[in-house]
Amino acid sequence: MRKRFSEGSPIASTVVTGDDFGELEHTFQAFLAPDTVKLHTPAPTGSFDISQLSGLRIPGIDPGGLSVYELTLDSDLVLQGEETPEAYTVVVTLNGRSQITIDGEVVPARHVVTGPETRFQSRYDHPDILLLRLGKQLVADTMRERLGEAPTSTLRFDPAVVETSGMHQWLTLLHTFGETAASGLFDKSPLAASHFEKLLLHGLLDTQPHSMSGDLAEERPRPKSTVVRRAMTYCEEHAAEPVSIGELAMAARISVRALQLAFRAELGLTPMEYLRRVRLDHVHQDLLAIARGRAEGTVTDVALRWGFTHLGRFSGLYRDTYGKLPSETARITA
Structure with a gap:
């Protein structure tokens, strides 16, 4: 072959x-x-x-x-x-x-x-x-x-x-x-x-x-409610854009308070915490692409692209999530 x-x-x-x-x-x-x-x-x-x-x-x-x-x-x-x-x-x-x-x-x-x-x-x-x-x-x-x-x-x-x-x-x-x-x-x-x-x-x-x-097998299952799935999809499709809790509620077609309660019950997160996780995952994938020679840029470029403007808090969040600094993933310095 x-x-x-x-x-x-x-x-x-x-x-x-x-x-x-x-x-x-x-x-x-x-x-x-x-x-x-x-x-x-x-x-x-x-x-x-x-x-x-x-x-x-x-x-x-x-x-x-x-x-x-x-x-x-x-x-x-x-x-x-x-x-x-x-x-x-x-x-x-x-x-x-x-x-x-x-x-x-x-x-x-x-x-x-x-x-x-x-x-x-x-x-x-x-x-x-x-x-x-x-x-x-x-x-x-x-x-x-x-x-x-x-x-x-x-x-x-x-x-x-x-x-x-x-x-x-x-x-x-x-x-x-x-x-x-x-x-x-x-x-x-x-x-x-x-x-x-x-x-x-x-x-x-x-x-x-x-x-x-x-x-x-014991992972938390994905939510079954339509409203939470709508909000999650909106997060994933608009992760690179400014997104407010009001916009997420409009996408889910319910009130802000109802959306917050639904996310907490089904995911154990607030809607904005979920959005942050989505963005952080995009950061992680972009840094891996840089490390593998498939993309160019710095840690700062990637962080700003996905809405992380406070680089100190971003580095701490990334380290807490992935066990290493973002520069270690990209093998470059910010």
Whole structure:
């Protein structure tokens, strides 16, 4: 399943291709799995292709990032080693036979998930594989957003991907993500890429069982009342604009007092606190885009764009929410 990349795409491109399997092993070590995973081809004949479809184009793992690769081999392949301490990998076998052992146990599944410091051995016969790499910090930050507090332990996914109807839909989503990235659309629309990545990550956390699935199951449900949903939608659509409580009440078609009571009962927040959370999430996504080279600007630029004019209070709020300063997320100084 070779990709046709858009001309001039800075991200989606071929990492290495050809029939020199010594070069393949060297590239794999330097780019995809430095110092931890060994790649071996028992019969080094045929051809190969490693392509990066999305993510920051640097060797190694970006702890705050997400990237997708495709590995196609007209040969046999053995991968053996230990996942880095900073990453998860979802390995999706599109074509070819596979046999996978994780932490000494054979995993009876075509698709698997490895976590930080997981030991594994994978044998493939003429494979076509998608690799979704997730930074450990990205997963931890996402769980913090979902639960409202930082996880107290490292999240561990079940290694076997069982293809339920929900997981089948997620796999289709991953495939679509790779094709869209390869088309170059995400180069032209970093915001679309950011939203798609978030959908992909949240979908994985909701679909693939893991050590914190029970915590997610206890999340506060989204409100059922129409008035609160209307106000939430208005917040999300007008987050970059000045918004008053009166405007939210008009959008919800009820009085200000009734809207405040409804938000408190269903979300445990005031309407303006919810709006602030929406804006802060936009700030977080914009700072991640800067860190990944998809956007330019400073922390100050981003904060002002989303209505945070008091930078000291903004930094404190951001740190309380995400466990780090905004400049640490963007890897720049305000």
